[in-house]
Amino acid sequence: MPTIIAVANGKGGVGKTSLAAHLAGLAALSGWRTLAIDLDPQANLARDLGYLERDENDGGEGLFLAVIASQTPAPITDVRKNLDAISGGPGTRKLSNNLAMGAHNLQNTGLDALRDALAPLVAEYDLVVLDLPPGEAYVQQAAFRMADHVIIPTTGDDAANDGLSLVLENYEAARAANPALTVLGIVVTQMQVGAKAMLRETIEDLESIVEGEVRIFEPPVRYAKKAARDCRHQGLLAFEYEEAMARAPKWWEARRSGAKAQSFADNAGGLAGDYQRLTEAILQAATAEAG
Ligand SMILES: Nc1ncnc2c1ncn2[C@@H]1O[C@H](COP(=O)(O)OP(=O)(O)OP(=O)(O)O)[C@@H](O)[C@H]1O
Ligand SMILES: [Mg+2]
Numbered sequence: 001m002p003t004i005i006a007v008a009n010g011k012g013g014v015g016k017t018s019l020a021a022h023l024a025g026l027a028a029l030s031g032w033r034t035l036a037i038d039l040d041p042q043a044n045l046a047r048d049l050g051y052l053e054r055d056e057n058d059g060g061e062g063l064f065l066a067v068i069a070s071q072t073p074a075p076i077t078d079v080r081k082n083l084d085a086i087s088g089g090p091g092t093r094k095l096s097n098n099l100a101m102g103a104h105n106l107q108n109t110g111l112d113a114l115r116d117a118l119a120p121l122v123a124e125y126d127l128v129v130l131d132l133p134p135g136e137a138y139v140q141q142a143a144f145r146m147a148d149h150v151i152i153p154t155t156g157d158d159a160a161n162d163g164l165s166l167v168l169e170n171y172e173a174a175r176a177a178n179p180a181l182t183v184l185g186i187v188v189t190q191m192q193v194g195a196k197a198m199l200r201e202t203i204e205d206l207e208s209i210v211e212g213e214v215r216i217f218e219p220p221v222r223y224a225k226k227a228a229r230d231c232r233h234q235g236l237l238a239f240e241y242e243e244a245m246a247r248a249p250k251w252w253e254a255r256r257s258g259a260k261a262q263s264f265a266d267n268a269g270g271l272a273g274d275y276q277r278l279t280e281a282i283l284q285a286a287t288a289e290a291g
Contacts, residue, residue: 002035003286004128005184006147010170011163012134015153015189015221018228020131021048022275023151025237027283028083032126035075037118038088039063039143040133041096046087050235051079059089066117067095067110067142075121088131092139099138111138111177115146122146127283134163137170144174149184149286153221156188156202161209168210184285186210187278188220193270217281221274227265238272241265 007020024036038045041060046052054076062073063086075084102110122128130143144150152167154160175181186206191199199220206216231241245264254261
């Protein structure tokens with residue numbers, strides 16, 4: 001059976017998609033057969049993993065049909081070696097509306113439909129990463145019913161921590177239907193390098209919110225605005241961006257040939273390292289919990 005990890009925070013812009021993309025991409029690189037599922041109508045995962053323009057990108061229609069017609073969606077294959085994806089988009093919005101409409105029904109069987117329709121596909125993988133939208137409570141509930149673990153990224157500001165608390169409430173609600181679900185941990189994101197006091201305060205805040213019961217993963221993901229922006233723009237993960245940087249002509253070579261030298265973020269290597277260490281820690285924690 002695969003390990004299914006949902007990346008969630010009720011607050012937008014805290015780095016859910018960036019983390020989901022790197023977790024999926026790096027796990028795949030290390031040999032885990034991985035499926036990344038984009039449950040967000042914004043469909044940002046398509047940019048981060050670079051499959052936005054692929055013909056098989058159905059904008060979330062497959063996920064919608066999974067819920068309303070019990071059809072198992074076809075993934076976009078070989079997004080990377082060992083990595084397939086199911087795309088989000090307008091279809092995911094329809095899915096969300098559909099789940100919300102079923103909410104008057106106390107059982108809300110639609111919430112299980114996602115898990116049931118995906119089950120035959122999911123069984124082919126070692127790891128499944130679910131990228132969740134901010135809000136969309138019913139999508140979150142459906143995801144929590146099929147997941148083994150939740151990971152909550154937060155920037156540590158009060159609004160992001162409110163979003164974290166909301167996830168913890170929804171997690172408790174989902175456990176009635178999926179008792180095996182655990183919060184694997186919290187990831188601190190977009191943290192200034194060297195801001196030791198701020199990191200300490202952030203961790204203290206988080207420890208008081210979760211009353212010390214939830215692991216806070218190391219390391220935090222460093223703040224690296226240009227690298228994050230370039231990676232998304234180019235559909236590259238941070239380590240791939242770092243490789244592209246190493247291959248690019250040096251500025252004097254570009255200058256000699258009359259080409260425009262490409263500018264790169266100089267902290268991409270650090271960002272790539274953060275995601276690599278985090279992925280290692282997350283996979284280790286998930287493996288340990290699986291016993
Ligand atoms: N390490 C980082 N340092 C600085 N900015 C970052 C970093 N990682 C991501 N960002 C930027 O933060 C923004 C939000 O990132 P991301 O899309 O991963 O968050 P999200 O939680 O998935 O957002 P949403 O809730 O909209 O789905 C993006 O503009 C991205 O470029
Ligand atoms: Mg996102």
